[in-house]
Amino acid sequence: MYIYSARAIDQPATLNIGELYSPGLAQPPNAANPVKRFTCSQQEREKIEQIVGKPVSTADARIALRGAAEKAVVLTYRAARALEKLPRSTRTRTLFREVFATFPELVPKWRTADAIWKDLGALVALRLRRAAGLLAGGRIHYHCWGCPGGERAPTSYEACNFPVGSYVIGLGKGFWENMGDARADDLMAMTLLHEALHIYYSAVIGSNHDGRYGNAYCYQRFVPEINGLNLYPETEKACPSVLRRGARGNEVGKLQALLNRWIQPSVVTMALLDKPPVLTVNQIFDQPTEIAVQAFQKAERLTPNGVADSETWRKLLTQRP
Numbered sequence: 144m145y146i147y148s149a150r151a152i153d154q155p156a157t158l159n160i161g162e163l164y165s166p167g168l169a170q171p172p173n174a175a176n177p178v179k180r181f182t183c184s185q186q187e188r189e190k191i192e193q194i195v196g197k198p199v200s201t202a203d204a205r206i207a208l209r210g211a212a213e214k215a216v217v218l219t220y221r222a223a224r225a226l227e228k229l230p231r232s233t234r235t236r237t238l239f240r241e242v243f244a245t246f247p248e249l250v251p252k253w254r255t256a257d258a259i260w261k262d263l264g265a266l267v268a269l270r271l272r273r274a275a276g277l278l279a280g281g282r283i284h285y286h287c288w289g290c291p292g293g294e295r296a297p298t299s300y301e302a303c304n305f306p307v308g309s310y311v312i313g314l315g316k317g318f319w320e321n322m323g324d325a326r327a328d329d330l331m332a333m334t335l336l337h338e339a340l341h342i343y344y345s346a347v348i349g350s351n352h353d354g355r356y357g358n359a360y361c362y363q364r365f366v367p368e369i370n371g372l373n374l375y376p377e378t379e380k381a382c383p384s385v386l387r388r389g390a391r392g393n394e395v396g397k398l399q400a401l402l403n404r405w406i407q408p409s410v411v412t413m414a415l416l417d418k419p420p421v422l423t424v425n426q427i428f429d430q431p432t433e434i435a436v437q438a439f440q441k442a443e444r445l446t447p448n449g450v451a452d453s454e455t456w457r458k459l460l461t462q463r464p
Contacts, residue, residue: 177212177279181205183287190288194319204287207322211331212278218329219275219336222366226268235369239264241384241394242365244452271362274339277310286313301334304341312338329372337363358382383456388433388449396426398451401459402435
């Protein structure tokens with residue numbers, strides 16, 4: 144776990160949008176224009192046209208970007224409200240444990256007495272609100288094709304923010320590939336949330352986003368899942384569910400299927416590797432599943448605790464068929 148300065152995360156510091164969304168509001172306030180600054184040259188727009196496969200005006204690109212920003216604000220606000228509503232629902236608590244490896248009611252030892260958040264659930268909600276505030280406040284300068292001065296080519300990513308600590312988001316090929324696809328507009332929205340979280344972390348927390356409570360992918364994962372939406376595969380790989388015996392649901396089914404893929408190919412060498420029997424994919428983290436997780440962890444030289452943590456998922460997801 145990345146340990147932050149308690150003072151840095153308790154206070155809005157120089158980022159004066161921390162209370163843009165009050166917990167008492169029934170819905171997020173409407174921003175007049177979340178995309179006030181948008182830079183896109185003719186040459187850059189032509190690159191977007193090549194990706195989309197049709198003519199795209201600067202106004203078209205701005206409208207698509209604004210729609211993604213507004214959707215990100217609404218989805219993020221809903222996620223924060225789910226964590227702030229007490230008592231928290233079973234669904235909210237279960238999802239939080241899967242994503243952040245603990246229940247939202249945990250109060251870490253590093254919390255100071257004057258902190259403005261009560262537990263980890265409230266801390267995550269606070270950060271989500273402030274990231275949404277960045278997107279809604281119109282303070283971000285968007286570049287339609289990459290970040291000025293960035294080293295990576297825009298063809299290799301969805302979005303970037305550069306330089307660190309500034310209010311700049313550059314958009315890449317992965318972002319514009321979703322333009323015009325109603326099924327993928329939530330992915331565009333979550334891309335913007337991810338970058339807004341990076342901006343917030345670097346400007347206020349001063350962290351490099353490492354660790355379970357600083358991983359922007361985990362925050363990015365919690366928002367769409369609590370809203371019942373799909374994830375980028377890369378988001379799921381960067382922030383896999385943490386599951387243990389007694390868990391139920393689709394994520395457990397995924398775990399069982401991945402374990403079976405490891406178990407089945409080498410039946411001949413099963414005795415040598417001490418592999419367990421093939422699992423029934425029943426979406427219940429039962430004793431056979433726990434035993435299979437432990438066997439996999441031993442084979443991969445991981446701690447054989449029977450808990451499907453991030454390192455176990457990473458090994459499972461990268462195994463060869």
